[in-house]
Every structure is written in structure tokens, then in C-alpha cells.
Amino acid sequence: MLAAVQSFAFQGIDTVPVEIQVQIAPGLPAFAIVGLPDKAVAESRERVRAALTALGLSLPPKRILVNLAPADLLKEGSHFDLPIALALLAAMEVIPREDAAEYAALGELGLDGRIAPVAGVLPAAIGAVSRGLGLICPAAQGAEAAWAGDARLLAAGSLLQLINHFKGDQVLDPPEPPELPPVAGGPDLIDVKGQETAKRALEVAAAGGHNLLLIGPPGAGKSMLAARLPGLLPDLTPAESLEVSMVHSVAGLLSGGRLLRRPPYREPHHSASQPALIGGGQRARPGEISLAHRGVLFLDELPEFPRQTLEALRQPLETGRATIARAAAHITYPARFQLVAAMNPCRCGHLGDPARECGKAPRCGEEYQGRLSGPLLDRIDLFVEVQPIPPQELTRVRPSESTAKVAARVAAARARQRARYGEAGPSCNAEADGAVLRSTIAAEPDALAFAEQAAERLRLSTRGFARTLRVARTLADLADCDRVTRLHVAEALSWRARGVRETA
The missing domain is CATH 3.40.50.300 (P-loop containing nucleotide triphosphate hydrolases)
Known part of the structure; x- marks a missing residue:
């Protein structure tokens, strides 16, 4: 018996799809997880076993193999608990395999079957939408996942709720994104x-x-x-x-x-x-x-x-x-x-x-x-x-x-x-390319010549000169000026000339 459920690994804020494959085959009773799992993923074997026991389910006395594909990608974190449990339930024919395969899942399981919050639900929801999948996540993070837009979301508080939903005994309402709170005022x-x-x-x-x-x-x-x-x-x-x-x-x-x-x-x-x-x-x-x-x-x-x-x-x-x-x-x-x-x-x-x-x-x-x-x-x-x-x-x-x-x-x-x-x-100006800013000053030859002379006298580096031009452009923006003038360049140079070395 073979079943699969999708999940994600994280590389920065990017998601990498991971397929959780479960095979139940004849042989001596065993429960193994392969596919380069870290310690937290390897320990999910005991959490899944305990969660199923809390629901009155027992693992079949056969060889159970869980493969996290691709096998050469390191799998980290407890969020693989839920997809492993769902794939195992699908392989045991407790839930329909076809329905489980249409979702990506992430969540940590408690020993009593409750689903605990995990990190990375928002990028996982966006990754699921981009791949045409639904997402199963902890109930406490359903509102976070709802920001992904038009997604099929199941936010469950326990593994039992998911089983009842897939069997048609319970309907989990899709979560809604929360209202944005008013912006709190800071120090004035x-x-x-x-x-x-x-x-x-x-x-x-x-x-x-x-x-x-x-x-x-x-x-x-x-x-x-x-x-x-x-x-x-x-x-x-x-x-x-x-x-x-x-x-x-x-x-x-x-x-x-x-x-x-x-x-x-x-x-x-x-x-x-x-x-x-x-x-x-x-x-x-x-x-x-x-x-x-x-x-x-x-x-x-x-x-x-x-x-x-x-x-x-x-x-x-x-x-x-x-x-x-x-x-x-x-x-x-x-x-x-x-x-x-x-x-x-x-x-x-x-x-x-x-x-x-x-x-x-x-x-x-x-x-x-x-x-x-x-x-x-x-x-x-x-x-x-x-x-x-x-x-x-x-x-x-x-x-x-x-x-x-x-x-x-x-x-x-x-x-x-x-x-x-x-x-x-x-x-903003701080992110602008130096060539762009230099072209904005070129309309004022006097300002550009002054900036070049001052940079040579102050021995500014190429980076320091470009940053000075950026500040001058900001000063012109604050003054509602289309062109950078000699006055703006002078003020920008004054801020840089007060460097920490000169204060000693």
C-alpha cells in the first residue's frame, strides 16, 4: 500500500516541495523514516505513533517506510509531523488517498493528536497556491495562511478533525484573513x-x-x-x-x-x-x-x-x-x-x-x-x-x-x-544606482563640478562619492526641487565630513 502527501522545506523564504511517501509492506514490524531527516523529523515517528494511539488507531504489524523526497535535500523541523501522519492514514485507507494527495500539509503533532503551530505557514500557503494545491495547517495559523489568496485551506485543531472532514462527518470552514489592526503610535x-x-x-x-x-x-x-x-x-x-x-x-x-x-x-x-x-x-x-x-x-x-x-x-x-x-x-x-x-x-x-x-x-x-x-x-x-x-x-x-x-x-x-x-x-534614493543619480545632477554642471572637487579634497572613495550624491538627491526631494543644486551637494558633504575619524 502506497500513499503520498505534499509538504515543503524552506530555503530562506522560498519553499521547496517535498513529497512524503509512505509504504506499508509485509515484513517484520518496523517504522523507518528516510530521506535525510534531521533529529526533529526522525523523532516525528514517535509523535505520530502516539497521536494515532490517542485516536484509538494502531499501526499495522508490518514494515512501514516513510520516504521524504527528494532524498538529497536536508529536511528540518517538526512541521513534517502532520504530512507524515496524513500519508500514513491514507496508506492505511483511513482517509481517501486521492483527497490527501490534493493538499500540502505542515504542522506539529502533540501526543494527544492536537496540531500545534509551526513556522513558515505564510510562504507555504503561497507555495501551495502557486502549485495548484490546497493547504492543511494548524487552526491557530489559518488566518495567516488565508493571506495567500484564493487557496483551498483546511485549518484544523486536531488530527481527529481532519479525519472526520475527509470522511464527510465534519466540515471545516475555510479561515478568513484577520482584520488589519490600527497602526500603533510610537514615540513622538x-x-x-x-x-x-x-x-x-x-x-x-x-x-x-x-x-x-x-x-x-x-x-x-x-x-x-x-x-x-x-x-x-x-x-x-x-x-x-x-x-x-x-x-x-x-x-x-x-x-x-x-x-x-x-x-x-x-x-x-x-x-x-x-x-x-x-x-x-x-x-x-x-x-x-x-x-x-x-x-x-x-x-x-x-x-x-x-x-x-x-x-x-x-x-x-x-x-x-x-x-x-x-x-x-x-x-x-x-x-x-x-x-x-x-x-x-x-x-x-x-x-x-x-x-x-x-x-x-x-x-x-x-x-x-x-x-x-x-x-x-x-x-x-x-x-x-x-x-x-x-x-x-x-x-x-x-x-x-x-x-x-x-x-x-x-x-x-x-x-x-x-x-x-x-x-x-x-x-528610495539609498537603493538607487549611482549612474542614475549622477545623471540627475548632470543637469546642474556647477553642482556636479563642486561635488567632484569636494570628493577629491575629502578623499572620498567611489562608494562615498555615490552615497553623497544619493543624500544630495534626497535633500532636493525634501525641498521639492527637480534638480540637485550646489546647496544640496554642500549639505550632503557636510554630513559625510563629520565622520567618526574626524571627531577624535
């Missing part, structure tokens, strides 16, 4: 007193998607400013929302089956390991840079991160993806994030303050800042010095602009970029 920019230069940098960074480094002594407000950047960003487009939600689904972080509407904001501690930040581990899970895809990655106390971990950021910052190399496969996750970092000028944090700095100055600042490599700093567009506001001025400074007011200007600038690059092009 109006709470930041003073710091007009830093708030201008936040606006520019949000408008163009540029990387930002905040440098200043402890308590100056660097983390406070960074926490308000996500509120300035526009909502995710439907395509971006689906892509970001797929990453969070694979990581098992999609709460309530609701798609993410706002750009994600991730702030890992500086003790985070390289696999935690970039991605990897035993099952090659997405790292913080992928969880921050289309959003903001905030690294506080930047020099305190392990140097090897920071150097691993260089390639994703350029390519917008994180590739995890394994002996058996290469797994790629999207990682188009906006880097925002904060740091003290030295270990004690008071370099430049004669009353408080240590006796090792300025060497302490040089050593501390030397933890950051030149190639990493070259990928940062805006350098901002954040100085503390004297207490007596905190109550006298005039009120700041609200997040909503600044966000409106950012949204208008992003709309101009969308119109310029098209829906299929870059989403």
Missing part, C-alpha cells in the same frame, strides 16, 4: 528638546533610506532620537508587507496571522553573536538584519559589538540580502534594512569635555573609534554629533515639530522617488 519627535541638527539628519535619513551614525556622550539623547526614526517612515506597500511578513513567518514571529503594516524596528544587544545578527544557527534562521528588512536596524554602543560581527554587515549593506553558506546548500534571506547606530566618542564617553574626560585623551578616543573599520564607516551616509542640552535650556527651548508633521514631508519625498524610479525600481 515632539518630546526631543533641542537637537535640531540631529532631527534634521533623522528627517533626511527617513526620506532617503540612508544609514545614520549618532556620536555623542552618554545621556545626550542618541537612543531617544533613534527610537523616533521608525515613526517617520511611510507604511509598507502591499508587496513589501507580504515580503516582510514572510520573513517573520519563517522565524515564527508573525503574531495572530496579521501582516506587518509598519517598517520593523530591531535593536539587538551588543552581545549578539554573528549568527544572531546575520542569520544562521542549526536551522539557518533569519538574523536581525533580515527581521529588519524594509525597516530599521538600531545598533546601540556600536564599537562594543564584536568586530567580526560588524564586518559581516558590510556585504548585506551593499547587496540587500544575507547569504548563509552551508556545505549542502546556500540559503538567502532578504536584508534591505536601514542601519542606524549610536556610539560614545570614547570608552568613558566624555572625549572633548576637559572637566570629565580621562587622562588618556585623545588616545582613548582613537583606540575606541579604531574598533570600527574604514570599509564599514564608508557605508554610512550621515554622521551626526549629538551634544547634551544644558539643564537650564531644557525648559526654555521652543517646542519641536511633531512626528506627524515631519513624516508628512518624508512621505512627500518618498512619493517623488517612487514617481522617478517607478514601481519596479528602487523604493
Whole structure:
């Protein structure tokens, strides 16, 4: 007796079809799983056996062989429990084989037959639709799977419900996607007193998607400013929302089956390991840079991160993806994030303050800042010095602009970029090709000549020059200018000339 049920393995957010084949043949009683299973998949043999026992079913005293095809692809995760159980039930003729073969399935089985949530339901649902299959998933994740569109979905809470559905004793209603929750308000920019230069940098960074480094002594407000950047960003487009939600689904972080509407904001501690930040581990899970895809990655106390971990950021910052190399496969996750970092000028944090700095100055600042490599700093567009506001001025400074007011200007600038690059092009200036941006400045020969002269004097790298042009283009968009002028180039150069090396 032979039966088969479809399921999926995951390579990044992509799904790879896996066929679960079950054969029940004469021979000594045995239950074997082949096809390169990992420990979790191999243990599903006992979970399936216990779940069937809880339903009053016993395995036939024959040789049961489960093959996970293709056999040379590593199968990881407990989500193979449910398709193995369904294929086994079909081979035992408890459910119709033809009906079971029309579905892909994923879910973890409890010992009592309940179906527990697993990671990756959203990309699995999309993969099932693209292959003309229905999807069987845990009841708790039916709403998540419903975002795949016109799909035949069965969201069951237990294995018994599925058996009754296939036998016609019970009908499982197809799940509906949940209503999108209202966008929750975050910290408001109006709470930041003073710091007009830093708030201008936040606006520019949000408008163009540029990387930002905040440098200043402890308590100056660097983390406070960074926490308000996500509120300035526009909502995710439907395509971006689906892509970001797929990453969070694979990581098992999609709460309530609701798609993410706002750009994600991730702030890992500086003790985070390289696999935690970039991605990897035993099952090659997405790292913080992928969880921050289309959003903001905030690294506080930047020099305190392990140097090897920071150097691993260089390639994703350029390519917008994180590739995890394994002996058996290469797994790629999207990682188009906006880097925002904060740091003290030295270990004690008071370099430049004669009353408080240590006796090792300025060497302490040089050593501390030397933890950051030149190639990493070259990928940062805006350098901002954040100085503390004297207490007596905190109550006298005039009120700041609200997040909503600044966000409106950012949204208008992003709309101009969308119109310029098209829906299929870059989403912001930070992703635009250097040749495209150079052509936008060519209409102003004076601005282009000034940019070239300044780049030579400041010894900017080719990457640094291109990034300066991107910032200048963003400044023109904020000013509602079609052309980039000499003034825009000068301001863009001023942000780059404040690099961390010059602050020592």
C-alpha cells in the first residue's frame, strides 16, 4: 500500500516541495523514516505513533517506510509531523488517498493528536497556491495562511478533525484573513528638546533610506532620537508587507496571522553573536538584519559589538540580502534594512569635555573609534554629533515639530522617488544606482563640478562619492526641487565630513 502527501522545506523564504511517501509492506514490524531527516523529523515517528494511539488507531504489524523526497535535500523541523501522519492514514485507507494527495500539509503533532503551530505557514500557503494545491495547517495559523489568496485551506485543531472532514462527518470552514489592526503610535519627535541638527539628519535619513551614525556622550539623547526614526517612515506597500511578513513567518514571529503594516524596528544587544545578527544557527534562521528588512536596524554602543560581527554587515549593506553558506546548500534571506547606530566618542564617553574626560585623551578616543573599520564607516551616509542640552535650556527651548508633521514631508519625498524610479525600481534614493543619480545632477554642471572637487579634497572613495550624491538627491526631494543644486551637494558633504575619524 502506497500513499503520498505534499509538504515543503524552506530555503530562506522560498519553499521547496517535498513529497512524503509512505509504504506499508509485509515484513517484520518496523517504522523507518528516510530521506535525510534531521533529529526533529526522525523523532516525528514517535509523535505520530502516539497521536494515532490517542485516536484509538494502531499501526499495522508490518514494515512501514516513510520516504521524504527528494532524498538529497536536508529536511528540518517538526512541521513534517502532520504530512507524515496524513500519508500514513491514507496508506492505511483511513482517509481517501486521492483527497490527501490534493493538499500540502505542515504542522506539529502533540501526543494527544492536537496540531500545534509551526513556522513558515505564510510562504507555504503561497507555495501551495502557486502549485495548484490546497493547504492543511494548524487552526491557530489559518488566518495567516488565508493571506495567500484564493487557496483551498483546511485549518484544523486536531488530527481527529481532519479525519472526520475527509470522511464527510465534519466540515471545516475555510479561515478568513484577520482584520488589519490600527497602526500603533510610537514615540513622538515632539518630546526631543533641542537637537535640531540631529532631527534634521533623522528627517533626511527617513526620506532617503540612508544609514545614520549618532556620536555623542552618554545621556545626550542618541537612543531617544533613534527610537523616533521608525515613526517617520511611510507604511509598507502591499508587496513589501507580504515580503516582510514572510520573513517573520519563517522565524515564527508573525503574531495572530496579521501582516506587518509598519517598517520593523530591531535593536539587538551588543552581545549578539554573528549568527544572531546575520542569520544562521542549526536551522539557518533569519538574523536581525533580515527581521529588519524594509525597516530599521538600531545598533546601540556600536564599537562594543564584536568586530567580526560588524564586518559581516558590510556585504548585506551593499547587496540587500544575507547569504548563509552551508556545505549542502546556500540559503538567502532578504536584508534591505536601514542601519542606524549610536556610539560614545570614547570608552568613558566624555572625549572633548576637559572637566570629565580621562587622562588618556585623545588616545582613548582613537583606540575606541579604531574598533570600527574604514570599509564599514564608508557605508554610512550621515554622521551626526549629538551634544547634551544644558539643564537650564531644557525648559526654555521652543517646542519641536511633531512626528506627524515631519513624516508628512518624508512621505512627500518618498512619493517623488517612487514617481522617478517607478514601481519596479528602487523604493528610495539609498537603493538607487549611482549612474542614475549622477545623471540627475548632470543637469546642474556647477553642482556636479563642486561635488567632484569636494570628493577629491575629502578623499572620498567611489562608494562615498555615490552615497553623497544619493543624500544630495534626497535633500532636493525634501525641498521639492527637480534638480540637485550646489546647496544640496554642500549639505550632503557636510554630513559625510563629520565622520567618526574626524571627531577624535
